[in-house]
Amino acid sequence: MEITELPKGYTKDELIQPQTKLSESNLKSMLRSMNLKVTNQRLSILKALNKGPKTHVTAKDVFERVSAEYPNIGFATVYRFLKETSRFGITSELRIGYAPTRYELKVREHHHHIVCTKCGKIVEFQNEIIEDQIKKVGKDHNFSIEHHIFELYGFCNNPNCCK
Amino acid sequence: MEITELPKGYTKDELIQPQTKLSESNLKSMLRSMNLKVTNQRLSILKALNKGPKTHVTAKDVFERVSAEYPNIGFATVYRFLKETSRFGITSELRIGYAPTRYELKVREHHHHIVCTKCGKIVEFQNEIIEDQIKKVGKDHNFSIEHHIFELYGFCNNPNCCK
């Protein structure tokens, strides 16, 4: 994700995903906490998820990154493990339009995305007012809200944006 | 969509999709405004979209409804035309989780959905505060927001909800 200009009222930290420092042993204990065996492939997938600058990655992205290290890796391994990480809440799944599912490590605060439909740029934001309203709507309709999807689409008014 | 109880502060009209009275000639002019030829299959698909009580329908749903009238209808016809309706803004596409795309006729106000992940019930809501925040977020990040996806997931606290 490339941040070219800061919107009013937002600090850089709110926009740029810090390159998280997850050590090998961090990753291993992640796996153990999921009751999964520690394998090189799984460690490599976790590293791929944690590797910047693109932090919202598809199974294909992961496959390509891991392939560099383990050329024999199969798609099945990637899909199976990504699904596990999501099940255990280690990653969250981003389902944007007709594009393939994207995964991101849940190492930060809850946030949402704005997607430029011209250049594909993804910017993140947080909004307390919206979160409060979500709680209210759930209560009003007598639902226990477990999670939500919230994605904005449009055009980034960036001179470098393609076409 | 089945409404079993009304949440506080909401009127019935906000929740139940009125069975819209779209006459044959309404549907025909819809097609002409899209610069598409009037065919029995297309009219039948529009009727299927307009038929309650389930107003969020998949291509398969439409196919089954239309098949009753035109047994030779093909999936391609359904998919092709549904895509056209979405392109022309006659319908909106609902992409919920891993399930197939659902279509609904845009005959009402802009709204969002709460989905019960246990029983599949879909309830609709509107929220001005959230809409205002969406505008604000777009402005703050210098995006021209064209549309958004917003879906809440959880459990309906309904005694009839399966399991």
Next chain:
DNA sequence: TTGCATGCAAACGGTTTGCAAAACC
């Protein structure tokens, strides 16, 4: 009568599954 629309079947792309071999603990 001419170009758009249809139905069929095959292709497509992302994802999942079955299974034997390999790796983990």
Next chain:
DNA sequence: GGTTTTGCAAACCGTTTGCATGCAA
């Protein structure tokens, strides 16, 4: 050594496409 996990290939499912035929205008 027993149980996971892997890689491969095939299956899967929703959706799209190519093409010859059919139909609306």
